[in-house]
Amino acid sequence: MDIATSVGINVVSDSTVLELVDVRKSFLGRAVLEGLSLSLASGECIALLGPNGAGKSTTISLALGLSETDSGRVELLGLSLPGSGHMARQEVGVVPQYDALDPDFTVFENLLVFGRYFGLHGAKLRARAEELLNFAQLQSRRTDSVATLSGGMRRRLMLARALINKPKVLFLDEPTTGLDPQAKHVIWDRLVDLKKQGVALFLTTHYMDEAQRLADRVAILDHGNIVVCDKPSALIKDVVGYAVLELWGAGADACVASIQQANPMPVEQRGANYYFKNHCADIVFTGLKESNPMGVDFIYRPGNLEDVFFSLTGRALRDD
Numbered sequence: 001m002d003i004a005t006s007v008g009i010n011v012v013s014d015s016t017v018l019e020l021v022d023v024r025k026s027f028l029g030r031a032v033l034e035g036l037s038l039s040l041a042s043g044e045c046i047a048l049l050g051p052n053g054a055g056k057s058t059t060i061s062l063a064l065g066l067s068e069t070d071s072g073r074v075e076l077l078g079l080s081l082p083g084s085g086h087m088a089r090q091e092v093g094v095v096p097q098y099d100a101l102d103p104d105f106t107v108f109e110n111l112l113v114f115g116r117y118f119g120l121h122g123a124k125l126r127a128r129a130e131e132l133l134n135f136a137q138l139q140s141r142r143t144d145s146v147a148t149l150s151g152g153m154r155r156r157l158m159l160a161r162a163l164i165n166k167p168k169v170l171f172l173d174e175p176t177t178g179l180d181p182q183a184k185h186v187i188w189d190r191l192v193d194l195k196k197q198g199v200a201l202f203l204t205t206h207y208m209d210e211a212q213r214l215a216d217r218v219a220i221l222d223h224g225n226i227v228v229c230d231k232p233s234a235l236i237k238d239v240v241g242y243a244v245l246e247l248w249g250a251g252a253d254a255c256v257a258s259i260q261q262a263n264p265m266p267v268e269q270r271g272a273n274y275y276f277k278n279h280c281a282d283i284v285f286t287g288l289k290e291s292n293p294m295g296v297d298f299i300y301r302p303g304n305l306e307d308v309f310f311s312l313t314g315r316a317l318r319d320d
């Protein structure tokens with residue numbers, strides 16, 4: 001029995017749990033979402049990627065019925081939002097971008113207090129909190145103040161707390177930002193378990209490895225709309241191709257100038273790094289292996305979501 005089964009997550013049939021259709025939203029006359037449409041099925045993870053300020057948190061807020069669209073339709077678990085938002089949210093979990101744990105309470109009390117918001121109480125609530133303590137691997141910290149927890153433990157507790165009501169849909173707004181690689185992997189393993197049990201995950205992230213690891217589909221948001229939405233591997237194949245030659249270091253500018261002089265070819269520049277793709281990557285890789293008089297650093301590698309993101313938006317995933 002895996003951990004999600006042990007915490008009694010609802011298993012629901014393959015069906016649409018969230019639908020946004022032609023959604024528009026402006027703030028102070030500035031359009032943030034301009035006709036966004038997307039859907040999410042149970043047991044599926046969709047990762048919404050976008051530059052800072054693209055509208056990811058706004059999309060989550062609308063999808064939860066916490067704010068109102070200017071136009072368009074939002075349905076969560078078959079209920080129309082924002083009108084039926086309160087009812088829909090009874091079966092939804094949210095892991096917000098920033099920790100919202102209560103510093104005056106212990107680890108276990110944080111779970112109990114949150115459960116009461118969903119009408120849980122007594123032995124049933126205590127049993128559920130115990131399951132989640134186990135899920136978050138925080139049994140040994142049960143009576144500790146949350147202020148004493150590490151960043152990874154706090155995020156695990158936030159995730160456990162969001163599951164108190166056995167949600168069918170879980171919204172995760174940058175769930176692992178600031179965590180070390182090991183702490184991230186623990187959270188990812190938990191999320192994969194939840195997905196297997198039929199929980200739908202709506203994820204926003206700046207981490208390409210997180211999207212690649214968890215998402216069945218990646219949606220890239222730019223200028224108020226979804227530019228592409230597909231499997232990570234399909235996006236990489238279609239937008240980038242099979243290979244990238246990345247080149248950087250002290251002599252990079254001069255090296256690229258000399259390559260271009262001898263054999264002009266498309267090259268992408270991101271900061272101090274240069275990127276050749278596919279056939280051009282092969283040519284430059286072969287050339288640099290034979291002769292690299294400027295001593296530049298280079299790597300020949302498969303394409304990744306960061307390359308997809310840059311090709312489509314002209315920006316890096318993180319610009320802060």
Ligand SMILES: Nc1ncnc2c1ncn2[C@@H]1O[C@H](COP(=O)(O)OP(=O)(O)OP(=O)(O)O)[C@@H](O)[C@H]1O
Nearest residue numbers: 027028032050051052053054055056057058059204
């Ligand atoms: N309540 C509000 N009033 C005015 N402007 C807002 C409001 N909420 C969001 N915005 C603006 O809408 C735009 C999108 O914000 P949003 O927080 O949705 O972006 P984001 O993609 O989540 O960004 P980040 O990656 O930095 O978290 C930003 O320009 C933001 O300043």
